[in-house]
Amino acid sequence: xxxxxxxxxxxxxDDGQRALEWALAAARRRQAPLRVVHVRQYAPWGQPDxxxxxxxxxxxxxxxxxxxxxLAGRADLPTTExxxxxxAPGAVLxxxxxxxxxxxxxxxxxxxxxxxLLGSNGMAAARDADCPVVVVPRPGRQVPDAPPVEPxxxxxxxxxxxxxxxxTVAFAFEEAALRxxxxxxxxxxxxxxxxxxxxxxxxxxxxxQDAVEGETRNLADGFVAxxxxxxxxxxxxxxxPPGHAAGHLVAASKDAELLVVGRHRRRLxxxxxxxxxxxxxxxxxxxxxxxxxxxxxxxx
Numbered sequence: 001x002x003x004x005x006x007x008x009x010x011x012x013x014d015d016g017q018r019a020l021e022w023a024l025a026a027a028r029r030r031q032a033p034l035r036v037v038h039v040r041q042y043a044p045w046g047q048p049d050x051x052x053x054x055x056x057x058x059x060x061x062x063x064x065x066x067x068x069x070x071l072a073g074r075a076d077l078p079t080t081e082x083x084x085x086x087x088a089p090g091a092v093l094x095x096x097x098x099x100x101x102x103x104x105x106x107x108x109x110x111x112x113x114x115x116x117l118l119g120s121n122g123m124a125a126a127r128d129a130d131c132p133v134v135v136v137p138r139p140g141r142q143v144p145d146a147p148p149v150e151p152x153x154x155x156x157x158x159x160x161x162x163x164x165x166x167x168t169v170a171f172a173f174e175e176a177a178l179r180x181x182x183x184x185x186x187x188x189x190x191x192x193x194x195x196x197x198x199x200x201x202x203x204x205x206x207x208x209q210d211a212v213e214g215e216t217r218n219l220a221d222g223f224v225a226x227x228x229x230x231x232x233x234x235x236x237x238x239x240x241p242p243g244h245a246a247g248h249l250v251a252a253s254k255d256a257e258l259l260v261v262g263r264h265r266r267r268l269x270x271x272x273x274x275x276x277x278x279x280x281x282x283x284x285x286x287x288x289x290x291x292x293x294x295x296x297x298x299x300x
Contacts, residue, residue, distance in 0.1 A: 004101040004131075005035040005081065009093055009121075012038075012063040015106025018136045020067060022289060023104035024078075026134075029178045032101060033079040038063045039089040060084075090124035097129030104134045107283075126283060126292040127263065127275045132171055134258075134291045141287040146254035150237075153181035156252045156288075157260040158245055158278065161187055161219040168262035168293040173227045173234065175291070181257055182235035186249055187220035189213065191242035209242065216240050246281035253286035260291045 008023035010016035020036065027034040038061055061084040071077060085092050097103050105122055126133045157172035159165075169185075176183045189212055217240045228236055241248050253259045261279045275283075275292070283290050 003032070004099065005033040006030065006102045006104065007035045007037055007096055007100040009089070009103065009105035009125075010036055010038050010063060010067055011089075012066065013106065013108075015108050015136070015138065016063075017070075017106075018138075019104045019106040019134075020070075022134065022136045023102070024071075024074075026102055026104065027078045028076060030101065031078075033081065034077075035081045035083060035100070036064065036067050037083045037085060037093075037096060039085045039087060039092045041087070041089055089121045093121055093125045094128035094130075097125070097131040097133070100131045102132055102134060103129050104136065107135055107137045122283070123275065123280075126279070130294060132291050132293045134289050135283055136289045137286065141285070143251055143254040143285075143287045146251045149184075149252075149255070150182075153179050154184055154256050155179065155181050155258050155260065156184045156186060156249065156256045158249050158262070158282075159185050159187040159220055159223065160245070160262075160278075161189075161216055161223065164219075164223045165262035165293070165295055167296045168260055169224065169227055171291065171293045172258075172260040173231050175258055175260065176234055177231050179257055182237060184237045184239060184252060184256070185220060185224055186239050186241070186245065186252055187216055188241050188243060188245035188248050189216040190244075213240055213242070244278075246278045246285075249278065249282050250285045250287075253282065253288040253290075256288040258291055259286050259288050260293060263292055263294050 006023050006027040008020045010020055024034060040061070061082075064082045064084060068082065071080065093103065093105065103125060105125060107122060122135045126135065155172050155176040157169055159169060173183055191209055191212065217238065220238055220240065224236065224238065228234070239248070239252070249259060249261065259282055261282055263275060263279060279292055283292070
């Protein structure tokens with residue numbers, strides 16, 4: 001197992017508390033240390049109109065003290081470090097990814113606008129961190145039209161056969177192995193296929209849907225095959241539905257242990273890191289925790 005820590009971002013909110021519990025369980029499964037981080041955005045010494053002798057004692061943090069009290073006496077508590085940092089969380093949190101195997105935070109924290117499904121800090125971390133980022137949603141999210149699934153622990157992963165991401169699928173299989181869960185691969189294909197005819201008009205689709213579905217399944221099977229070989233004990237379910245991937249992934253998130261999606265690779269004409277529309281949709285609407293996996297350095 002990696003010796004890099006699992007980082008839990010806390011801020012004293014219920015969302016941060018849920019992130020802490022998720023990160024604690026992840027650290028136990030990975031036999032990794034746990035690092036609890038609180039980023040103080042509005043520290044007095046950081047305000048230009050306040051005269052102070054220097055930065056405060058980093059151990060003087062009431063949020064971290066609350067966490068220490070909350071975790072005191074827990075059985076099988078991994079090696080735990082408490083870190084107080086200063087700065088804008090949206091900038092500081094992504095930087096922590098370079099020294100972590102996993103960064104976990106809640107969907108929203110203190111100071112977030114009422115009604116937002118995902119705070120700016122979570123979006124920034126998912127977009128910019130160098131390690132996988134897990135966003136833990138608030139309980140009670142409703143998922144309409146969720147199809148019936150076989151009971152038992154399940155890790156869902158989105159696969160785009162036109163641009164497959166090995167790092168994302170590998171993370172999903174490894175997480176499923178840690179949880180003794182099955183893997184549900186969702187490889188959606190666009191249908192009907194919009195064929196451009198004249199400006200403002202679309203010609204009817206001429207492709208055979210069965211052929212498109214069969215080709216998508218063959219491509220997905222081929223890409224998943226090496227991961228099956230590395231994890232022969234895992235049950236793998238391949239789902240190849242027509243339509244937009246985001247809707248199918250959100251529906252599959254109901255009662256799932258984790259939903260795994262990738263982050264956009266950098267492009268020649270778009271070199272900045274980006275979150276694609278599918279990833280953004282599942283972060284906003286999935287009922288389960290969502291892991292956003294960055295591409296490997298060679299892929300990016």
